[in-house]
Amino acid sequence: MSKLSIVECLAAIGLIIGFTGIACTSVSARDDVPEEVKSRPNPVTLEESEIRYYERQFKGKCSRCHGIDGTGKGSDAEASDQIVKPANFTDAKYMASRTDGQLFYQILKGGGDRCAMPAFGPGSDHAWTEDKIWHMVAFVRRFAQASSQ
Numbered sequence: 001m002s003k004l005s006i007v008e009c010l011a012a013i014g015l016i017i018g019f020t021g022i023a024c025t026s027v028s029a030r031d032d033v034p035e036e037v038k039s040r041p042n043p044v045t046l047e048e049s050e051i052r053y054y055e056r057q058f059k060g061k062c063s064r065c066h067g068i069d070g071t072g073k074g075s076d077a078e079a080s081d082q083i084v085k086p087a088n089f090t091d092a093k094y095m096a097s098r099t100d101g102q103l104f105y106q107i108l109k110g111g112g113d114r115c116a117m118p119a120f121g122p123g124s125d126h127a128w129t130e131d132k133i134w135h136m137v138a139f140v141r142r143f144a145q146a147s148s149q
């Protein structure tokens with residue numbers, strides 16, 4: 001290998017590492033949500049009487065990353081090995097940019113290799129029904145509603 005090609009080789013490796021770094025840090029929620037799921041409106045309504053149940057679920061299974069208040073500052077999220085940090089669910093502008101279907105799909109399937117978010121849908125360790133996940137989507141929406149009032 002000539003001297004020049006070693007330099008070129010190092011430059012190429014540098015570029016690859018650079019690009020991967022950019023790709024990883026800019027990745028957040030899944031962007032591979034099938035179109036028909038993405039545009040699906042939430043088929044359920046979260047009743048007053050159900051709020052406490054989902055509050056407990058969120059506290060027990062989500063808050064370590066998403067924070068009790070939904071701001072994304074859970075203790076696990078602060079851990080340095082989580083490259084993709086949880087979004088701020090109280091940010092009304094951000095949440096308005098996410099469809100119900102996108103939130104649903106992320107909870108259903110988890111983050112895959114994109115982030116630390118576990119899957120909760122059928123077939124996962126949690127095995128939540130789709131109905132339960134749609135209710136959780138409605139619950140997650142409450143964080144932004146509360147902050148915009």
Ligand code: HEC
Nearest residue numbers: 028029061062065084085086087098103106115116117136
């Ligand atoms: C181990 C950490 C972790 C746990 C536990 C976790 N999440 Fe996540 N979650 C993430 C990360 C990281 C993301 C990707 C960044 C983002 O979009 O918020 C994410 C994304 C999401 C999204 C998509 C938000 C968006 O930007 O579109 C929703 C909705 C969500 N999580 C809900 C939940 C719910 C509900 C639970 C509990 C049942 C939960 N998460 C548990 C880490 C976690």
